[in-house]
Amino acid sequence: MRRPALLIVSAALFLAGCASVPTSGQVNLGANVTGGNSFDAVVPVVRPPRVGDSPVEIVSGFLQANVSASDDYAVARAYLAPEVTETWNPATGATIINDSNGVQLVRRGSRVLLSEPQVGQLSSVGTYVPSPRNTQLDTDFTVRQVDGQWRIDGVRDGLLLTPTTLNRVYTSAERYFLNVDESRLVPDRILVPIDRRGLLTSLVRGLLTGPSAWLSPAVRTAVPRGTKLDIDAVPIEGTTAVVDLTEQALAANDSQRRILAAQIVWTVTSIETVTAVRITVNGQPLPLAGLGDVLSRKDFAGVDPDGLSAKSSAFVVVGRRLNQVTTAGIAPVAGVFGEGSVRLGRIAVDFAQTRAGSTVSVAGAQSTIYLADLKPASQVTPVAGQVPALSLSYSLAGDLWVASQGSVRIIKASGKVSRVRVNGLATPVLVRVARDGARALVIASSGGQRQVYLMRIVRSGGQYQLESPQLIQNSLTSIVDCAWNDANTAVVIGSSRTGVTQVYSVSVGSPDVSAAGGVASMSAIAAAPGSALLVEAPSGVWENSGLGWRLSVARGRSPAYSG
Incomplete structure (x- = not known):
């Protein structure tokens, strides 16, 4: 029986064009490199197929070329058979695989097999979602000869990337919508190819x-129905972007505008190279009372x-007292x-820093939660009836969210308690x-x-729901x-695959973690x-x-900021 060909592709090959492809050995990834949200990231150089490349080398080269969106992935398409070149659609999204042990490709006849741990999925609009732990991607590529050279004639739509290549060739950007009260913006993060032309245009169009x-389901928008870009482009003048809208934008009243x-x-301005914006309608400034033409x-x-007051400070419990942390x-x-006078447990302070809640430990108490105003002579x-x-x-609305083992409740400022439905967990x-x-x-x-998990908060008929965990x-x-x-x-206290418990900073909506x-x-x-x-x-x-870490409050506990 013919022994299957085996190739372990170094992660480095996904990052730059190389003169040759190794036929054995394995290379581990280095530290994760974050692309950030500017245009100043490295765009890799990829190479087209070479005469005499084997089926495994053709698939390897195709995977390397997945990192370059230039000319509609022209280099990646060069590895495909003519009929597949026209039908392969990279715009359906991307599957992110873990190549910490190298990407292993195995040839079996006219098929080249890939089986690797799956890290996440990138949707067609750029939304990143981590995959559940232990998810495995099993896929294959079929190959045939075209004019004496191997080409791929069977491949799934979309891209295959690694966390490192994703961070090197994609950039994060946020589209901002409104919470249901229209009091705060809510980011809707997406990842887009750095070398895509018209990035800002695509961002505003979205x-x-x-x-x-x-x-x-959790947000609103002030964009009037039918509003589009008057000219389908967002040019940049220095560091100022110009957004020209169609006349439907004028349907909004002053506050909505x-x-x-x-x-x-x-x-x-979620793109770092842009610091200001001019908004026009049919070439004329959008009427905004009290504001200039150039906005930041x-x-x-x-x-x-993030909406915290400049006066916001931290709080800690020392002994039985809740203390405010000051510069002194x-x-x-x-x-x-x-x-x-109260044995305080876990605490939370509202955004105005005028009220706090605490779990309590009082013998014989029927309640596990006390509320109190942060003012002289206040009472608990x-x-x-709380577990x-x-x-x-x-929350921003002044509601105290209480989580117990398997249930979530809200305590209103009035003291009324309502249950939150948690869908999916x-x-x-x-x-x-x-x-x-x-x-x-x-x-x-x-x-x-x-x-x-990240969950959206949906309000319906005065009731709250936590939905769609990711x-x-x-x-x-x-x-x-x-x-x-x-x-x-x-920020999370937890452990990684190394088993060491420490603090991790996680970029929500991207694979970045440090x-x-x-x-x-x-x-x-x-x-x-x-x-x-x-x-x-x-x-x-x-x-x-x-x-670095230093002891701030000896014998302190229950640290909290507003919220």
């Missing part, structure tokens, strides 16, 4: 069309998805939570509501492992806690934009402002 299918402008400005994010700071140290908060408001709570999280144990109010991080237990990162397990750092980044170290026996984490990471350990609360 904004005008509407949000991704996953996010759509302002929100529309905010959506456009935040979307276009500062003009719409009120709908910032810590100081007990005003009111009953700062007096030491017990919320009766033990595992996490507390305030059987045992949620922790919920962190995003500052935009449209999304949440949810830790759930499955098969003995705790993992972090893993935010499939390489992390044994999750202890998580928090929102900013609108596009989560380790931030940590300290022994971490049990809670808190984060906020532009602020230090805080973790709880037996010795106290530790902080990391980018220069």
Whole structure:
């Protein structure tokens, strides 16, 4: 029996054209390189097929060429048989595979087989979703000779990429929509090829069309029906993009036009090379009372998805007192939570920093949650009939979200309690509501492992639902806690395949994850934009402002920022 040909393709070959393809051996990936969201990433050079390439070398070359979108993937198409060149559709999306041990290709007759762990999927519109752990991609390529040279005559639509190549040749961008109250923008992240012409045009066109299918039920848009680009292009003048809309945009009233402008400005400036936007309708400036013709994010700071007040600060519990962290140290908060009369557990502070909630440990108490205003002479408001709570999280609306083993509830400022339906996860144990109010991080237990999911928040008839869970990162397990750092980044205490428990920064909507170290026996984490990471350990609360971990509050616990 003929022995199948075997080739292990180095990940490096996906990144640059090489003079020859190895026929044996294996090469491991180095550190993950993030492309970021600018145009300044490296675009790899790929080569066309060579005379005499074997079937395995042809498939290997085709996979290498998947990284280059230039001229509609012209180099990749050169590896295909003529009839397949016309029918292969790379625009259906991409499958991301783990090549940490090299990509193994095996020839069996007229077929070349590939079997590798699948990391994630990139949709046709650029939405990235991690695949469940232990997902395996099994696919094959059929080959035949064309004029004496091997070519691929059977291939699945879409691209095959690795996490490293994805980060090198794709860039992240966000389309911004509105939460249901139209008080905050909500990012809808997509990944797009760096060398695609008309990237900004495609980005704005997508904004005008509407949000991704996953996010759509949780958001709104101020784009009037039928609004399009008047000229199907978004030119750049220096660092200012020009967005010219059709006359349908004028159907919006003054307040809606302002929100529309905010959506456009935040979307276009998600590309780092753009700092400002001019919005016109049929060539004339879009009427925006009190604003100039050239707009930046500062003009719409009120709908910032991270939306924390400049006065926002951190809080920690020391002994029985809730303390506010200041530049001078810590100081007990005003009111009953700062007096030491209540044995505080896990705490949460609302966005206005005027009210807090805490799990409590009081012998014989019928309630596990106390609420209190952060002002002098305040009293606790017990919320009766609650099962033990595992996490507390305030929403932008001032509602306290309470997660217990397998259930999620909301406590209104009035004290009314309502249950949240959780669709798609059987045992949620922790919920962190995003500052935009449209999304949440949810830790759930499955098969003995705790993992972090992104879920959308949908309101219907006054009731809330958490829907459509998506893993935010499939390489992390044994999750202890998580928090929102900013609108596009989560921080997680957990372990990777190395088994080491530490803090990880996860870019939501992309495969990017980076380790931030940590300290022994971490049990809670808190984060906020532009602020230090805080973790709880037996010795106290530790902080990391980018220069490493240091003990911030000895014997402190339950660190929290607003939310």
